[in-house]
Amino acid sequence: MSALLEVEGLKTHFFTRAGVVKAVDGVSFSLAEGEVLGLVGESGSGKTVANFSILGLVDPPGRVVEGSIRFRGEDLVGAPISRMRKLRGRDIAMIFQDPMMTLTPVLRIETQMVETVLAHEKVSAKAARDRAIDVLARVGIPSPAERIRAYPHQFSGGMRQRVAIAIALLHKPALILADEPTTALDVTIQGQIIAEMQKLVAETGAAMIWVSHDLAVVETIADKIAVMYAGRIVEYGRSGDVIGQPAHPYARGLLDSIPSRTTPGQHLNQIPGMAPSVLHLPPGCAFQPRCRFADAACAVPPPIVDTGEDRWARCVRPLAPEAAL
Amino acid sequence: MTALETSRVATPSRWRPVLREFSESPGAVIALAICVLLLFAAVFGPWLAPQNPYDLAEISFFDSRLPPLSTSPDGHFYLLGTDNQGRDMFSAMLYGLRTSLFVGVASGVLAIAIGVSLGLIAAYAGGAFDAFLMRFVDFMLGFPSILVALMMLAILGQGTEKVILALVVVQWAYFARAVRATALSERSKEYIEAARSLGLGHARIVFGHLAPNCMPPVIVIGTMQIASAISAEATLSFLGLGLPITEPSLGLLISNGFNVMLAGLYWISVFPGLLLLVLIFAINIVGDRLREVLNPRNAR
Numbered sequence: 001m002s003a004l005l006e007v008e009g010l011k012t013h014f015f016t017r018a019g020v021v022k023a024v025d026g027v028s029f030s031l032a033e034g035e036v037l038g039l040v041g042e043s044g045s046g047k048t049v050a051n052f053s054i055l056g057l058v059d060p061p062g063r064v065v066e067g068s069i070r071f072r073g074e075d076l077v078g079a080p081i082s083r084m085r086k087l088r089g090r091d092i093a094m095i096f097q098d099p100m101m102t103l104t105p106v107l108r109i110e111t112q113m114v115e116t117v118l119a120h121e122k123v124s125a126k127a128a129r130d131r132a133i134d135v136l137a138r139v140g141i142p143s144p145a146e147r148i149r150a151y152p153h154q155f156s157g158g159m160r161q162r163v164a165i166a167i168a169l170l171h172k173p174a175l176i177l178a179d180e181p182t183t184a185l186d187v188t189i190q191g192q193i194i195a196e197m198q199k200l201v202a203e204t205g206a207a208m209i210w211v212s213h214d215l216a217v218v219e220t221i222a223d224k225i226a227v228m229y230a231g232r233i234v235e236y237g238r239s240g241d242v243i244g245q246p247a248h249p250y251a252r253g254l255l256d257s258i259p260s261r262t263t264p265g266q267h268l269n270q271i272p273g274m275a276p277s278v279l280h281l282p283p284g285c286a287f288q289p290r291c292r293f294a295d296a297a298c299a300v301p302p303p304i305v306d307t308g309e310d311r312w313a314r315c316v317r318p319l320a321p322e323a324a325l
Numbered sequence: 326m327t328a329l330e331t332s333r334v335a336t337p338s339r340w341r342p343v344l345r346e347f348s349e350s351p352g353a354v355i356a357l358a359i360c361v362l363l364l365f366a367a368v369f370g371p372w373l374a375p376q377n378p379y380d381l382a383e384i385s386f387f388d389s390r391l392p393p394l395s396t397s398p399d400g401h402f403y404l405l406g407t408d409n410q411g412r413d414m415f416s417a418m419l420y421g422l423r424t425s426l427f428v429g430v431a432s433g434v435l436a437i438a439i440g441v442s443l444g445l446i447a448a449y450a451g452g453a454f455d456a457f458l459m460r461f462v463d464f465m466l467g468f469p470s471i472l473v474a475l476m477m478l479a480i481l482g483q484g485t486e487k488v489i490l491a492l493v494v495v496q497w498a499y500f501a502r503a504v505r506a507t508a509l510s511e512r513s514k515e516y517i518e519a520a521r522s523l524g525l526g527h528a529r530i531v532f533g534h535l536a537p538n539c540m541p542p543v544i545v546i547g548t549m550q551i552a553s554a555i556s557a558e559a560t561l562s563f564l565g566l567g568l569p570i571t572e573p574s575l576g577l578l579i580s581n582g583f584n585v586m587l588a589g590l591y592w593i594s595v596f597p598g599l600l601l602l603v604l605i606f607a608i609n610i611v612g613d614r615l616r617e618v619l620n621p622r623n624a625r
Binding site (some may be wrong): 086087088096098103104105106111116119120164167 | 333422514516518520521523525526529533534537538620
């Protein structure tokens with residue numbers, strides 16, 4: 001099966017005054033056409049930076065120091081800016097976390113959509129506008145021909161995220177990078193947007209990387225899940241496998257800290273401690289200080305261990321399936 | 326899905342609330358009215374003026390130095406008196422206002438265009454270009470502006486376009502600095518990142534997305550700077566280094582009457598002076614009010 005996106009050994013580091021921040025430190029995964037990957041992790045685990053690296057949007061002092069990102073076989077690391085600009089928005093589109101912030105406040109939706117169409121295609125302004133209205137209708141904006149004249153502040157948060165999704169879909173991208181697109185929304189709206197995205201992805205056949213810290217959200221939408229911790233993927237596998245029987249203690253910890261999974265009235269099993277600063281990572285396994293299974297063997301960098309069909313964990317002692325429940 | 330949101334879209338205007346808040350200050354409204362009135366007088370001056378003060382056929386030397394409200398033997402009424410050459414002061418002031426406003430607005434607009442563009446690019450590009458440009462701005466702002474303008478005119482000579490050029494040179498740096506400060510904070514907002522993720526070009530992002538969000542301070546400083554450009558031009562003309570005598574501005578009119586003022590012919594200097602004062606005062610009050618209204622800290 002030919003992969004649409006192959007990320008291999010990606011390292012994106014930020015060279016700050018305080019030291020080198022290894023935000024993404026050796027991430028590898030691949031994504032087939034139409035596949036949805038859930039990228040899960042705490043704040044600061046490098047999920048967003050990984051996404052930004054794919055689009056070449058990492059700004060100094062950060063840069064991709066190693067690895068390759070092959071999109072349809074073409075390596076995007078070190079690709080010229082002009083090439084990246086052609087891909088951005090046309091073949092690879094991004095949806096951001098906070099819809100309040102991602103639309104330019106002083107421009108009409110129409111202006112922003114039409115210019116996005118015209119940035120990649122030579123069509124008349126009229127045709128661009130018609131396409132914009134069409135896509136707005138598809139993401140569930142009522143009376144789009146009228147609403148397209150509105151400014152971002154005239155939309156509610158959920159509607160704004162729909163507009164942002166519409167902008168991302170204007171060019172039928174092959175890959176959508178969704179960076180916590182529902183985190184800033186009400187729970188009810190979240191559900192709507194997720195359902196909408198699932199439908200749209202299925203319709204257009206686009207592959208998607210869905211970044212989130214919410215396992216429950218990811219479970220419903222992703223085919224595969226990659227759990228990130230301190231700049232590395234610590235567990236990877238099919239969505240049902242990872243959620244059902246997490247092999248890495250961190251993934252297990254994440255699942256245990258979801259309220260709905262424990263009986264009401266009981267204390268939640270939270271992961272002790274805080275996510276480490278990527279400036280001062282412990283030697284060996286980065287999760288070891290917070291891991292209740294940790295021992296002397298964890299002081300060396302953990303190996304990648306196959307834990308089943310098409311799944312692996314970065315742990316010396318991955319949890320056996322029966323221990324996971 | 327959410328049929329409730331089908332409600333009709335109100336004609337959106339970002340400026341309506343600004344206008345409403347602006348009009349809450351009666352002083353500012355009066356000042357704005359004066360500005361509009363003077364602008365109107367300047368634009369239509371040649372049609373409003375009783376005579377063309379620079380057409381020698383229309384002025385009579387025998388009517389020179391008449392006090393205000395006098396009528397000449399051949400029936401001309403001079404509301405504000407006449408000057409040394411027998412020109413109607415009221416007409417001369419209308420023409421002078423026209424010239425002063427033209428120079429002020431033209432230099433202001435040019436300085437805004439140059440300063441804002443450079444400031445935006447500096448903030449967006451960052452790095453060496455930003456550092457170099459801002460040091461140059463510091464350098465420009467380090468000199469007293471009237472000194473720079475005087476030196477430039479001493480080298481270039483007289484002429485409307487040269488005065489405008491000199492005023493642009495001393496003014497652009499203010500806009501560059503102000504707009505850069507705003508643009509730096511706007512630049513880090515997510516919509517810029519989003520625009521980049523859509524594959525839009527740099528020019529498009531800077532002038533299409535960044536610039537409109539940086540306009541409020543530019544409007545405020547622009548208003549103030551036009552007032553200061555008008556007064557700077559008046560100063561230059563008063564010193565005899567500004568506009569040529571064939572295109573007298575308010576400053577030149579003041580200077581024409583200056584040496585006879587203490588001889589009792591006060592009207593030749595005082596009326597243009599008062600007009601200049603009212604003009605600058607009104608523009609500054611409007612600018613002040615705009616600053617209050619457009620300041621994001623005073624939540625709308």
